[in-house]
Amino acid sequence: MRKTEENIFKFLMILSTIIISSTLFLILYTIFSRGVGSLSWNMISKIPEGGFYIGKGGGILNAIIGSVYITFGSTLLGLLVSIPIVIYINVYAKKNSLLANITRLSYDILFGIPSIVYGAFGFAIMVYMGLKTSLLAGIITVTLMIIPILVRAIDEVVRVVPEDMSNSVYSLGGTRYETAKILLRQSIPGIITAILLSFGRAIGDAACVLFTAGFTDSIPTSLDQPAATLPLSIFFQLSSPIQEVQNRAYAAATILTIIVLIISIAAKIASKNLSKNII
């Protein structure tokens, strides 16, 4: 009887696993099958020509470059802010101190705020400061969105480093700064996962950049120019009634997916090489 029960649940678990993984493959299949036909060298090497959105020539290089700028810029900026926060609450603040707990709670809340709210917030700040839509505004808004992801994910891995590890450094006469460096070194795989998570969110988010980075057909050459992004490019092309333009949207989605794939694989390799010493 208990054996049957176990078998039923095992079956249900396998079933749900299959459903979920087949959804992933279905998504990839849909995007690739519809996109690959429109994928061409022009697509990734040219900016839109006049009438691109009604089926004329050109490509989405503007959106690829814009997305890369915004994603790398915000991930870098996000790390520069997040790592000191994590170090502060784990090394400098006393364990379970009020400040550390409040910080963790606020990042939990920020984590759950939808990206359109960040977009609106960024937009409000821009208007207040009299800025136009620009690459910089986009980067800052996306950074604000991914900081909670980075802080929570990195905090989670730094926190579980055994206390004896920090005690080892302290007892060798190490300062808190030196302890922090060891903790980060020990947490490299987790930090890379955190970067990947935030990278994925940053490159795929449309709502954050809609009002802040804007959209343009040219490639930005400085931080105060507007920048196109892949999600918005997909959105604009997909809302076209013309079949050919819609297919290009799928091609753009294919490119986006491939970028994320390349970054994930590169991160996996980097993680493996960087973490051979950790305990």
Add this chain to the structure above:
Amino acid sequence: MIIQPHISIQNLNVHIGENHILKNINLDIPDKKVTSLIGPSGCGKTTLLKTMNRLLDRQTDVRVEGKVLVDGENIYDPKVEVTHIRKKMGLLSQRPFPLPMNIYDNIAYGQRIHGNNNKKDLDEIVEKHLRGVNLWDEVKDRLKSPATRLSIGQQQRLCLARGLAIEPEIILGDEPTSALDPISTQHIEELFLQLKEKYTIVLVTHILRQARRVSDYIGFVYMGEIIEFGPTEEILLNPKEKLTRDYVKGFLS
């Protein structure tokens, strides 16, 4: 016999939150001897050890009153630089925790953070201390491989060498053999017997036989108090206090 104290604890009281963990401790740790702190789990012996290198500082709600004099200097004096105090002591914890680096860097780490970056110097120090813990022959061909590849017993000796490489005067051991197999335990104990020529060793242990094998003096800690302190033979064979007698005979645990 006059004991020359290296660490002198005077009227030490430690509160963690509402709990009075250590009660009015007075203890002189003799110089260049092995002193064991024994007592049942939760009696405060590890906390007592951690007050000696101020590792308690990190915890919230800790209140330390009283003095701990190391070489006559009160380490709880607000003017004291804590890294300087800790540099005088090597700590060996219950489980070895090598740093996330290779074997060589683990030993060199302490020297490096204290400003020594001379390659030749470091090479010598690494070899000397790995030899000192009888690990050199086992690892000399793979100094650049991760410290985690070592067995746990080797890791503990590595951690001892790492501590010794900062040239401390005192070695603090917090049940350093509790995670080790009997052979590795024997290695560590033998090392302690060699090292007491040059270092003052304080050892927290709950293994009475170990205390008997390695220590010159024993302090019996019970419910946050030092019940009795004296030479090993005296404490184990002829204790004055009833509590000590009960513990040594195994009635109290």
